[in-house]
Amino acid sequence: MSIRPYRDIFRRQSRQIMVGNVPVGGDAPITVQTMTNTLTHDISGTIAQIRRAEEAGVDLVRVSCPDKESTAALKTIVREANVPIIADIHFHYKRALEAADAGAACLRINPGNIGSADRVKDVVRAAKDNGCAIRIGVNAGSLERDLLEKYGEPCPDAMVESALDHIRILEDNDFFNTKISCKASDVFLAVAAYQGLAEACDYPLHLGITEAGGLRDGTVKSSVGLGMLLWSGIGDTIRVSLSAQPEEEVKVGFSILKSLGLRHRGVRIVSCPSCARQGFQVIKTVEILEERLSHISTPLSLSIIGCVVNGPGEARETDIGLTGGGNGKHMVYLSGVTDHHIADDQMVDHIVDLVEQKAAAIEAEIEAEKARSNAAE
CATH class of the missing domain: 3.30.413.10 (Sulfite Reductase Hemoprotein, domain 1)
Structure with a gap:
């Protein structure tokens, strides 16, 4: 029986994009990101969380933008932060336009969820005009109704199909500065979905086991899922989703990369x-x-x-x-x-x-x- 060198990790070859001044994908180091859990319009509280994450070594920080007050605060937050800020957008396309104008380095959206083709074009135009990347965020808990009807339940094939559908929307608008996530709280479902997506496209992949849990159980669950993917060479940026402070997510993320010899800090x-x-x-x-x-x-x-x-x-x-x-x-x-x-x-x-x-x-x-x-x- 032939066994590959046991310490070798052969990273999947993905295209490289820029999130602000941080390269993601290609031969760039695997980046670690987190997300603030403050009310975004609480500018001082949000910046304080970002500072603690920066001290822990974070590369990218995601900030939720559910309303006008949040995107209004984003301009100050972007200016004060020392790392690129990703704006988390769900259904309101105008929040994406506002976030892009406010200086967000990346917009986390699902193009199919933000309305008509014209609205998608508006978001893409805003991203291009402001030099924003876009992260397509597929989640097993919020798959499109037609895919749930087609497959009967969240499954790897449904998640990959959702991701490819969203990619196609952006590509039809001549946008390629994209990274993709395919998250689930079930470790096996998430791993299988990412494996399928890694074979189906060459975009950089953002890894995460969503709603992983508290500090202890969530760390174990994320380490198992992300560890399997990273060891097989899949993954260009990671977030450990914990019911804990953002800096704890960063510390665990670096510990996972350090344990696999993929990145060394501290x-x-x-x-x-x-x-x-x-x-x-x-x-x-x-x-x-x-x-x-x-x-x-x-x-x-x-x-x-x-x-x-x-x-x-x-x-x-x-x-x-x-x-x-x-x-x-x-x-x-x-x-x-x-x-x-x-x-x-x-x-x-x-x-x-x-x-x-x-x-x-x-x-x-x-x-x-x-x-x-x-x-x-």
Whole structure:
């Protein structure tokens, strides 16, 4: 039996579009996005949520625009945000026109839901005039009535047909700056729909398991569904839909990409579940370190292992390692090599200092490489 290299992920070849200044699809990094849950016309509250998502590393933020007050606020929100803003539009085509004029980088619509062919043309014209992308958002919970009558229930074929119908509407209007989602709360339905859509077109795909649930169950459900698709090479941008704060969605999104080696941001902590052999309180230590190192965006790895059974092996594979020892003294590894001991009462502060120093060194080397490259040009 032939088995492909187990770490290789061969991404589906999609066309690339631009959402503001962020490339999506093609060979661009898989982007992470979230959605605000404030009332959009609460400008200060919405911007505060966007700021927290930006601190977590978000690439794109979606904002719901159900009424005139929301699109009126959008202009200020777009100006204040440091990332492209996507306007979420459902049935009111005028909200799409207003959002495009307000500076939205992308409109999330279903062309078939916003009315007559003339209205679709108006939205497409507004998108073109303002440099907007469009995301077609198919959802198993809101499929068109004729498709439900045809197939009897939401199913992968119905969802793919819906997506292709909406794509055709935009293509008939000479619009191709499009990405597509095909979401469902059922993991198997969503995965099958995305697999079918990936074969049927070359547009970039926005992945999501919709209404996934709360922070714990929703994280697991999204990780299973998105993980299957990403591992098979499907997906150009993702949103983890949680009943939680937007920045939590961003953190989980990056963790999913990090676990698959698709994108690296921040500290990847390898830690043991702990047992009676542990030389220090592993669970509490990791909890504190995750919080205190959350500001680090530089990709690097840290192993926190409670004893010497697996500690040395894990430490060899990480930038910085800590292995529990006896008498309150623990071994610190740097670049996989034993370096020095540290006492219990100094351990956390010491590890934070080491990680910050390592991150600074990596960033300095990156800047130096850029300078050398610019000088060579």
